Amino acid sequence: VIEVTSFVSSRWVPQMADHTEVMKGIHQYPGVRYPVLTPNLQGFHRAVAAGATEISVFGAASESFSKKNINCSIEESMGKFEEVVKSARHMNIPARGYVSCALGCPYEGIITPQKVTEVSKRLYSR
Structure with a gap:
């Protein structure tokens, strides 16, 4: 599995503004999956x-990380992910989820195991 790129807003994460070009430029090999991050329906x-x-969707275990990367709180992100996963299922597109900052956050430092568990459970229930 190689996560190719992130379809996030270039306004919030300008480093990812070339996501469409990246998709056009990759050569896919048999047996390798190439998911992309889609934090909302527009993406x-x-x-x-x-x-x-x-x-892919991610639930951050850090409020700061969530706000800086997808411009919304953890709570708001869960609702957005539910819409994305529902749309993916409707189109028979595989979806996976993961928890960012499970081992720490570049903005907040240590993240408690309880917070990681809480976000994991909520993401899994989507």
Whole structure:
């Protein structure tokens, strides 16, 4: 599995502004999966239009990380992820989820295991 790129807003994460070009430029090999991060419906639809065949969502265990990367709280992100995963299922596109900052946050430092567990359970229930 190689996560190719992130379909996030270039306004919030300018380093990812080239996501469509990255998708066009990769050479895919048999047996390798190439998911892309889609934190909201707009990103999901852009990813599908760019040829994505698998998507990812992440639940941050850090409020600061969530706000800096996808411009919303952990709580708000869960609602967005539910919409994305529902759309992916409707289109038979595989979706996976993961927890960012499980071992620490570049902005907050140590993240408690309880917070990681809470976010993991909520993400899994989507």
